[in-house]
Amino acid sequence: xxxxxxxxxxxxxxxxxxxxxxxxxxxxxxxxxxxxxxxxxxxxxxxxxxxxxxxxxxxxxxxxxxxxxxxxxxxxxxxxxxxxxxxxxxxxxxxxxxxxxxxxxxxxxxxxxxxxxxxxxxxxxxxxxxxxxxxxxxxxxxxxxxxxxxxxxxxxxxxxxxxxxxxxxxxxxxxxxxxxxxxxxxxxxxxxxxxxxxxxxxxxxxxxxxxxxxxxxxxxxxxxxxxxxxxxxxxxxxxxxxxxxxxxxxxxxxxxxxxxxxxxxxxxxxxxxxxxxxxxxxxxxxxxxxxxxxxxxxxxxxxxxxxxxxxxxxxxxxxxxxxxxxxxxxxxxxxxxxxxxxxxxxxxxxxxxxxxxxxxxxxxxxxxxxxxxxxxxxxxxxxxxxxxxxxxxxxxxxxxxxxxxxxxxxxxxxxxxxxxxxxxxxxxxxxxxxxxxxxxxxxxxxxxxxxxxxxxxxxxxxxxxxx
Amino acid sequence: xxxxxxxxxxxxxxxxxxxxxxxxxxxxxxxxxxxxxxxxxxxxxxxxxxxxx
Numbered sequence: 001x002x003x004x005x006x007x008x009x010x011x012x013x014x015x016x017x018x019x020x021x022x023x024x025x026x027x028x029x030x031x032x033x034x035x036x037x038x039x040x041x042x043x044x045x046x047x048x049x050x051x052x053x054x055x056x057x058x059x060x061x062x063x064x065x066x067x068x069x070x071x072x073x074x075x076x077x078x079x080x081x082x083x084x085x086x087x088x089x090x091x092x093x094x095x096x097x098x099x100x101x102x103x104x105x106x107x108x109x110x111x112x113x114x115x116x117x118x119x120x121x122x123x124x125x126x127x128x129x130x131x132x133x134x135x136x137x138x139x140x141x142x143x144x145x146x147x148x149x150x151x152x153x154x155x156x157x158x159x160x161x162x163x164x165x166x167x168x169x170x171x172x173x174x175x176x177x178x179x180x181x182x183x184x185x186x187x188x189x190x191x192x193x194x195x196x197x198x199x200x201x202x203x204x205x206x207x208x209x210x211x212x213x214x215x216x217x218x219x220x221x222x223x224x225x226x227x228x229x230x231x232x233x234x235x236x237x238x239x240x241x242x243x244x245x246x247x248x249x250x251x252x253x254x255x256x257x258x259x260x261x262x263x264x265x266x267x268x269x270x271x272x273x274x275x276x277x278x279x280x281x282x283x284x285x286x287x288x289x290x291x292x293x294x295x296x297x298x299x300x301x302x303x304x305x306x307x308x309x310x311x312x313x314x315x316x317x318x319x320x321x322x323x324x325x326x327x328x329x330x331x332x333x334x335x336x337x338x339x340x341x342x343x344x345x346x347x348x349x350x351x352x353x354x355x356x357x358x359x360x361x362x363x364x365x366x367x368x369x370x371x372x373x374x375x376x377x378x379x380x381x382x383x384x385x386x387x388x389x390x391x392x393x394x395x396x397x398x399x400x401x402x403x404x405x406x407x408x409x410x411x412x413x414x415x416x417x418x419x420x421x422x423x424x425x426x427x428x429x430x431x432x433x434x435x436x437x438x439x440x441x442x443x444x445x446x447x448x449x450x451x452x453x454x455x456x457x458x459x460x461x462x463x464x465x466x467x
Numbered sequence: 468x469x470x471x472x473x474x475x476x477x478x479x480x481x482x483x484x485x486x487x488x489x490x491x492x493x494x495x496x497x498x499x500x501x502x503x504x505x506x507x508x509x510x511x512x513x514x515x516x517x518x519x520x
Contacts, residue, residue, distance in 0.1 A: 020494075020498065023498040024498070041493060041497075043489055043490050043492070043493030043494075044490070044493055044494070044497060046486075046490065047486075047490035047493065047494070050486070071472075176494065176497065176498065179490050179491075179493065179494040179497070180494055182486075182487065182490050183487045183488075183490050183491040183494060184487075185487075186483050186484065186486050186487030186490070187483075187484050187487035187488070187491075189483075190479070190480040190481075190483045190484050191480075191484070193476075193480060194480060205469055205470075205473050206469065208469070208472075208473070209468065209469030209472060209473075212472060267482075268482070268483070268486050270479070271478070271479035271480075271482040271483050271486075272479070272483055274475060274476055274478075274479035275476070275479045275480055275483055278476045278479070
């Protein structure tokens with residue numbers, strides 16, 4: 001019975017999700033596939049944004065970090081909340097005001113030139129595929145726990161199901177299913193924390209406070225100041241306006257909804273991080289201390305919940321992964337059609353739609369293969385953050401704010417930011433892997449120098465462009 | 468201190484659940500709106516570019 005129940009619950013969940021996806025209807029034109037005809041109301045913008053950023057990193061990963069280092073990661077996570085609020089206040093409305101803009105690449109193309117749009121498109125598609133590979137790996141981990149299948153086939157199932165509804169429904173299906181998935185996990189995981197507090201925590205609040213104190217002290221003790229600064233920088237900048245978020249800013253019904261959606265999503269992230277970290281801290285007195293970070297949430301659920309609850313929570317974890325994965329697949333596909341193909345070929349609407357659909361499938365396939373190479377969920381996300389922030393943010397944000405941005409500045413900033421991030425990451429990986437073997441998170445050490453290089457390259461390009 | 472942490476955690480729990488319920492209500496109205504004939508749809512606001520999702 002215990003083996004069959006999780007399978008039944010996940011199957012029932014898949015049927016329900018399919019029903020919701022079918023109700024979202026297939027996209028009939030590219031404007032529907034890419035931006036849901038720019039008609040999203042506030043609740044769906046907010047729910048979809050939150051469902052996209054609450055992927056495995058902000059659920060499984062944060063519970064694991066709460067288990068190991070207590071509330072240290074809440075402080076780091078708050079940088080992410082601040083970033084969302086700042087984007088809502090200052091960037092999202094400016095982005096939404098641009099006419100005929102489907103992607104970040106489009107925005108950069110309008111502000112700089114077509115070459116910059118293509119470079120931004122290539123970076124967007126690459127990063128979406130990278131993020132999607134991390135999501136696929138996390139989905140595989142969850143399905144392995146449910147079905148006991150080999151890791152590769154679990155990854156294939158998660159990616160195939162997600163790609164299916166994203167390919168046909170586009171952004172509309174992604175947002176509708178995101179809202180459904182958000183509802184499922186935003187209600188069930190906090191309720192699970194309440195149940196853990198009420199029925200599984202021997203010693204109650206005193207035990208929780210003691211574990212929180214011990215873990216947080218250990219976390220600060222084992223993390224250097226430079227690592228903390230790097231992590232804060234990674235969370236503050238690394239996921240800023242990645243393509244799926246930008247698509248939601250552009251697809252909002254009004255500029256005000258675009259702004260409010262990001263602000264609300266930022267506020268929600270504070271509550272969410274609190275709940276996830278608290279789950280990790282509570283797990284310290286329930287599961288063995290030797291449990292690896294990525295397994296803490298699943299082990300806690302297995303120990304603390306009855307079989308039916310365990311099965312339901314597995315379905316919730318699948319939805320956490322799928323809601324992020326579908327957004328990334330759609331954003332990558334739209335960026336490919338809009339920023340890489342359209343600048344060179346005049347496309348009819350039907351052809352653009354078909355290219356978007358084919359790109360969804362290809363990016364899904366790349367993510368499934370790439371999932372096997374992802375080191376760990378948080379590390380995988382940090383690698384993507386490290387490249388995204390220096391590659392795109394200086395060119396995008398400065399371009400939105402200054403009057404006559406120079407194309408050379410945009411190209412140099414994106415090129416130098418990407419190259420410095422990748423090269424520095426490889427050098428540090430070799431050093432800490434082979435020369436001075438150390439358990440250290442490389443990504444936070446890379447992001448600041450890469451960002452500074454991108455900014456300097458921008459200034460240089462702007463200066464030369466003025467000549 | 469432990470009381471403060473617990474109060475913050477409980478506020479976080481309640482806020483997350485309330486957000487889930489709000490989005491659920493919006494989701495239901497979005498997918499049931501597709502069943503209505505076009506004439507029954509609400510008029511778009513002044514900045515609408517397309518139909519409600």
